[in-house]
Structure formats: structure tokens, C-alpha cells
Amino acid sequence: MGEMEQMKKEAEALKTQIEAARKAVGDTDMASAASGVAPAPRVQLKTRRTLKGHLAKIYAMHWSTDNNLSSLSSIGVFRLMVSASQDGKLLIWDSHSGNKVNAVPLKSSWVMTCAYAPSGNLVASGGLDNMCTVYNLKTPVIKTVKELDAHTGYLSCARFLSDTEILTSSGDTTCALWDLETGKQKTVFLNHVGDCMCLSLSPDMNTFVSGACDSLAKLWDIRDGQCKQTFQGHTSDINAISFYPSANAIITGSDDCTCKMYDLRADQEVISYQDAALNSGVTSLALSMSGRLIFAGYDDFNCNIWDSLKGEKVGVLSGHDNRVSCTGVPEDGMCVCTGSWDSFLKIWN
């Protein structure tokens, strides 16, 4: 009995020490630093496009990157993106014209995520089938390149690092880095104790962050497979996560109806984006190009816009008839796309 008590006391003392150390380094002064900044203008974005074509709930969408443009701009195709719906289809859109460039039928219609490779050659999808399937868009007929099958839980998120590597997060509480040539897992990231729900790659691709149902966000080193930092503060499942564009912070969105910003160097929460009137969970989030605005999709059918520095709500995107399940801002920051269970994708600006 005595030893347990002692150990507990020691753990408590260490916790207090860490807290004090964090306070010393950390910055409870975001408000004062941000007070000098001009407030973000009241942001009123209008729907510029409504993309119709899916027949069931849309679960995920992902913009392609700029690399594609040079070869495609000559034929007038701009702003490709992929969306996934539980009607069993991946649709590749030329969102500016509204045309569907490709439709990829899925073996399993219970899809939860989709991703576009930076090269534009590949797309991936995955879901309740526990697999991540990778397709080649550049062959005359779209082919399945690989079926990555090793997770023992549903696939919640996937992101390509290149045409040869992809990162996945799964309901089996692990994340994994796969080699697309061999179809095998190169590294497995073990540390979460709840279903991993989302992941975000750092701009330099050396690290990534994941959010899980254990209400923790973790930073991982891709090279050595270790969890380098853990961020707590949320009180429920973290459904969405993203790196801040300057890469020294992350933003998370959770079922506890709040979004939070964590500073990586200070290793702690810096701001919490919440409002007493909001009592539905956050499903997805995306940042504007400068990082100033956070677009967060909620269960209450809206997407709220937050000023990331001041922590205030500055706008709302309403127009969907059901939960907003995914959001994304393209690399040039020109607009924001929201996808919903009402089967539509809307582009706002």
C-alpha cells in the first residue's frame, strides 16, 4: 500500500512540475499578442458552386495540389478534387466547371476517406472494409493499383506522401506508413488507446499528427515511428486535425464541440475555439492559406468560421441540409469546399 501511494504522489508531483514548466514556457498571452492585430473582417462567403452527382452521404473530399495545373491548364481543367460517398463512388471533379472528370466505382460502399496524391496520378479510398485501395487515374481505364490490407479496424483517414508512400489512420488505434510498391506496412505507429480518426501531414513531411477517440492528439516522427508529443485538453473524440501553415501549431476539432490550437514548441493548448451556443460536435476542419481563418464543419449542418488568432467566430457557411462531413481549402487558398450528408459539395468564396 505504502509504495503505491508513494508512486502516486511522485507522479502527481511530476505532473505539477511539468505544468509549471509549461506555464513558464507557454504563453497565456495570446489575447494580448493578438490584441494589436486588426480583427478579421466579418467574413461572408457565398456559394459559388454546388456540385451535384452523388446519391448518398458524402463522407470525405480532398483537393489535388497545384502540381497538376501545368499540364492541365492548357485544356481548361482547373481545381481537381476527389470526393467519396456511401453510394459506393469516388468522383473526380473539375470543380471550376462542375464537370465530373472521372467516376471510380468502389468494391465496398462503406467509404470513410479519400485522398489525392500530390502528383495527381493516384487516388485512394478506404472505410469499413479495413483496407486502403489505391487507384491509378492515368491509365486509359482506371485501375486498382494496390489494396493495402493489414489494419484490423476501419480506415478513417489516408494521405499520400508521394506516389510510393501513403499514411493511414485506423479504428484499430494505429496509424501506418505503407510502401506502395510492395503493398506492405513499413512503419506502424502505436500509442493511441482509442480509434484514430484523422491525420495531418506536416509541410516538410517529416512528421504528422493524429487525433483519436482517446481525446488526445499525437505528433509522430515518420522516420523513427515514435510518438514525440501528446496533446490533451479535449474531452471527447477528436474528429479533425490540421497543421497550421507555419507548421509550429496544430488545430484540432472534437465531439466536445470545440476546436483547439496547440503550439508544438510550448507543448500545450494555446486557444480554444468555443461558444456556449454551439452544442454539436466538430466533424472536419480546414485553414485558410495564411492560417488566419479556420473553417470548421459541425453536426448542426453549418460550417463556422473562426479567427484563429483572436478566437472569435467571424462567419458561418449555411446552406447544407444535413451534417457537414468534410471541408477543404485548395493549395492556392482561393475558396473553401464543404461536403455534406445531403450529398452535395459546395464551393464558397
Place this chain on the structure above:
Amino acid sequence: MTINTLSQDGVQRQQMPCLTKMERMIISMQDPDMGIKLRNQRLLITVIPHAMTEALHIGQLFVKYGYIYPLKEPRNLILKADDSPYRFQTPYYWMSTRWPASELDYAIYLAKKNIRKQGELIEYEKECYNALHKRINHTWDFVVMQAREQLRASKQRRKADRIVLECQEQAYWLVNRPPVSTAHYPPSKRYVKYCEQYQPHDPIMQGCLPSNPWITDDIMFWNMHSETVAVPTKLRVERWSFSFMELLNDSMGRKEFLTYLEKEFSAENLCFWQACEDVRHGETSKIPEKVDEVYKQFLAPGASRWVNIDSKTMEKTLEGLKRPHRFVLDDAQMHIYFLMKKDSYPRYLKSELYKNLLARAIVPQETKKSVFPFMRRQRHSSPSPALATQIGEDDGKGKNSNSVKSNSGTASRL
């Protein structure tokens, strides 16, 4: 034995082997039988090093890292080759045991000094004191209380011990004081700075020229920003000056930078960096052959595009090449990356090449909205494979493209 200059984030891991070597030497120097002759002189212990360069150099290092400290001019951390007295620093204050020097401890030390003798703090210390007072204001009571306690405790010691302890503490902080530089700012200021810098580039915050294609349906913006455009826009060229990564991420930026490096005869650095990127992100099966190519072109002695890497990194890389893997070139790549970042990149930004490009770069004219609503493009989404009927795109777009109200480009600070 290379000792890297101290960096803010603590390079403890790199320094440890050097520190341990130094500490072993220090310990043997103090060995009563085999060590350096020590003299007691009214509590002062003198060390007279040999007047040989090697010993002098090592001696300098000892002083620099605080293992011995001068008594006559404590702020002047150099080793003089005369018989000025020095003293060995107590192991409690050795770098290996006390790294990193915490701000809190430094604050307590300065507070003690301030309390003991008002006006004792020198300029630099006053600055630090004020900065710390602001930054860790919430623990200031703790700081002052600790300082008072420590002063009280020291009063109870013998005078001789107290003097020695004060000297030791002072010497420690002279070597290890945390920097009060702007790089140390609180995280929030970093974000504010970043947002402000990027705001003109954020089309949602500040609109874009000539116009946002989503609003006016004019794709000129994308055409002007394509990779192969002849004259870039001003905003794009300005962005290259935000950070080295911004320059490298833009293919036009990379091309321009390569041209500059060619003039400086250091183009092989960028080529090497790109080759390493290719290894890191390419196919696993091709890694051995790519790594071999890199070795032949850039690393082998007498290679046509030999890159200048320090011998330690070169040795480590060459060792790793025996069993090539995706990250085998990381250390070398990082070395060259930092070389370019610290040296070539800032000079490029000051160069005529960059300045001329910036001067030639265009600021697009805002396109006017077409006056005739009938000129809007017909737009229908292609028929969904699953549905027989055609779906129009009118509701989403009719509202904006028809309206003559200005929604274009910079005016949309909504």
C-alpha cells in the same frame, strides 16, 4: 573534437561526448598527485597552464564552457597566458549536469543580485530581468520568495564559502545565461507575424488580382500563376523572400535560384538537394541505384559535382551508403540545405538577379466584370454515370455571375 555553437533548443546530445571528454580532463587536472600544481593563497587557487598552443586552446575551451573561471575579470571569459588566477568550477555547475539553464533559475539569480545590491545589475542583466519579469509574471512572487530564501540561507555560511559560492554562481550564469533575443518570442507573436505576412497572399482574406476565378469565372489568375509563365506576378516573387522553403517549393523559384547559383559556381548544392529529395520520396526499389548515382556525381572524391560537406557528416554518410535506405542521405542533405539557407539564399535575395525579376514582375490589372449578363458561360455538370437525366448547375451560380454588383477581386473584403 568539434563543439557546435550553442543553439537555443539545446544541442545536448551532440555535445555530451565532448563535454564528457572535457570533464574527464578537468577531473584529472585536479587529481592531487598527477594533476596541475595548485597553490593555496588566501583561499585563492591558482592554475598556471603551460604556454603551449594546444594546451592553451583546450584551456580556452575550459573557460568558455565554464569549467574554470577567471577571478580577476570574471566577465572576460578568456584564458590569459600569464599568472592571473583561475578556479575550477564545482561539478554542480558543470554543463552536463545543469543543461538547459532554465529561465526560472536565471530569474531567481537576477532577483537575488537585485535585492543584495540595488543597481548591481549591468545593462544586459537589467534587460533580461525586465523581459523575464514580463514573461513569467505569474510566477514572480515565487521568484522573489526563492531569491530571499537563498540569500537568507547563504548568510548563514562562512564568509569564505559564501564568496566562493557567489563566484561559482556568477561564473555559471556568465556562461549559460539564456538569450533574450527576439527569436525567443512567445508563440502567439509568431502566429501573428505569420498571418500578417501571408495575409496579402490569402485570397479569402484579401481577394486576389486580377480576380478570383470562382467569382468572376475568369481563369486569368490561374494562367498567370502557372509554372511556365514568362513573367511572374509580384506577389509570387515576394513570397520567395519569406523563407527558403517558399523559394524551393516554387518551381520557377528553384529555376531562378539555380541560375544564380550557377553564377556563383555552387549549383551542385541545389542539384544535390534535389537528388536527395528524389531518393526520399521515390520508389523503394530504385533507392540503391539512385543512391549510387548520387555518390558518383556528388560525393565520390574527384566527382564532377562534388559537394562540400564536413568530414564528420561525409564519413557517416559514406558508412551508411554500404547499406542504402531511404533516409541514408538525410544528414548530408540537411548540411547542404542549411549551407544554402544561411549563405546562398540571403545573398540571392540581395542579388541583381532577384531584384530585377521583382522589378519586372507584374501586378495584374483587376478585370472588370462583364456588363452583359447574357455573356455568362453555359455550365452544366456532365451527366452522372448513375443518373439518366442531365443536371444543371444553375442554382449555385446564377446568383453571382449574373449580378452586376461588384464581387470581383480585391473588392471582396467581405
